[in-house]
Amino acid sequence: MTGRNGRTVRDLRRANRTAVLQRLYFDGPLSRFELGPATGLSSGSISNVVADLVGDGLVEEAGSVESDGGRPRTLLRVAPTSGHLIGVDVGETRVRVELFDLALTELARTERPLEPxxxxxxxxxxxVRDAVTEVIAATGIGPEQLLGVGIGVPGIVERTPERGAVVHGQTIGWDAVPLEELLREGSPLPGPVPYFIDNGAKTLGQAEMWFGGGRGAHNAVVVLFGSGVGACLVTPEVEHGRAVEWGHLTVRVRGRRCRCGALGCLEAYAGAESLLERWGEAGGRPPRDTDEETALTAMLAAAYPAEGGEPDPVALGVLEETAEYLGAGLSDLINLFQPERILIGGWAGLQLGTRFLPAVRRHATSYALTYPARKVTVELGRLGPDAVTVGAAILPLADFFARGGRRPEPVPEGPTPAWQAVLEERAPR
Structure with missing residues (x-):
């Protein structure tokens, strides 16, 4: 049955389940009485939906609270063990994989290094395949319990009907790589378990907006500062965020050659890889035969030595120049999108941390237009180095909520008979 707005009874039931699940997830535990105002649903609808979700094992009791003159009210929450999620961060130095329960409590993790x-x-x-197998084996859960695998990758992700998610990662030499198709070939997971692949900056942004420094903001930009730089824009029109290739904004005409092949990109001056290169070119001594994170730690120690030490003027000068480039790049985001908040995350951003932030903030506001600069705050992200992995796990979680807490079903071969479609619409859910 279809209403005037084109929504079916099934659509309405799914939307009601989604509303209740989301309120319990973000604001719970809540009583049935509190769920009514929180979701806008009637008490009768709340009772039906809650009974449905409890029957499916998605919602469980979580104690009780005293009510005004009546019986204690039972509190409800989303059952943490009713589903599991895997988040994958395909970084530029390693692949990190973590398995979570529905409350995003980490149950297992593993890493695989990548050669520079x-x-x-x-x-x-x-x-990715081996690490997924490892975290599942470590927890003993059945692969069929997974709601999905979320993967954050460098580059632009194109969704195609034929090959699924295709990655255009110019800076890492990936030209239209059909990553989803490749992962499904020989996958250790059952066919119905979906893969969700997106840009790593977007998964970082999603995590910070749901659980970190972006909570409560309507307009925000979350910056990923690692080997390279990227950003995720979140607005009311793009509530789940949109990755923007901010690192390839031109900041200097005929400037340094970027990994993407162009000249003068922000990433050629502000990414950790280029920062370390510039330190060496200026006469510094970056440690050899080590990873970028260790080398950046050495650079920071040289520029900001322990009390009584003499700072390395070369390392300090390169870091100060990098702060100005980053601030100038942020000013473009401020002028273009006028965000309430800018959050800086990624392993390099967090490693540079509060020591680096005042200079970046000062340059960002000095280069930006006065009015939007007065409205924005520039802070560090709050979720630490695992934020991309957590954000990747949110991708299947968000899809699960959108389905009203129902798992994806295998797609049957051929069209569904008309009589079966009618029966499905009438079936109680």
């Missing part, structure tokens, strides 16, 4: 400057597709796919 080598992002072989087969190696990355093999790492």
């Amino acid at each position: 400057q080598r992002y072989d597709v087969e190696v990355v796919v093999g790492h």
Whole structure:
């Protein structure tokens, strides 16, 4: 049955389940009485939906509270063990995989290092497959209990009907890589378990907006500062965020060669990889035969030595110049999108931390227009180095909520008979 607005009874039931699940997830535990005002549903609808969700094992009791003159009210929450999620961060130095319960409590994790400057597709796919198998085995859950695998990757993600998610990662040498298709070939997971692949900056942004420094903001930009730089824009029109290739904004005409091949990109001056290169070019001594995170730690120690030490003027000068480039890049985001908040995350951003932030903030507001600069705050992200992985796990979680807490079903071969479609619409849910 279809209403005037084109919504079916099934659509309405799914929307009601979604509303209750989301309120319990973000604001719970809540009583049935509190769920009414929180969702806008009638008490009768709340009773029906809650009974349905309890019957499905998605909602459980979580104690009780005293009411005004009546019986204690039973509190409800989303059952943490009713589903499991995997988040994958395909970074530029390693692949990190974590398995979570529905409350995003980490149950298992593993990492696979990647060789510097080598992002072989087969190696990355093999790492993801092996790591997924490892975290599942470590927890003993059945693969069929997974709601999905979320994956954050560098580059632009295109969704195609034929090959699924295709990754255009120009800075890592990935040209239209059909990552989803490759992962499904020989996958250790059952066919119905979906993959959700998106840009790593977007998954970072999603995590910070749901659980970190972005909560409560309507307009925000979350910046990923690692080997390279990227950003995620979140507005009321783009509530789940949109990745923007901010790192390839031109900040200097005929400037340094970027990894993408162009000249003068922000990433060529502000990414951790280029920062360390510039330190060496200026006469500094970056440690050899080590990863970028260790080398950046050495640079910070040289620029800001322990009390009584003499700072390395070369390292300090390169860091101060990098802060200005980052601030100038942020000013473009401020002028273009006028966000309430800018959050800086990623392993390099967090490692530079509060020591680096005042200079970045000062340059950002000095280069930006006065009015939007007065309205914005520039802070560090709050979720730490695991934020991309958590954000990747949110991708299947958000899809699960949108389905009203129902798992995806295998797609039957051929069209559904008309009589079966009618019966499905009438079936109680």
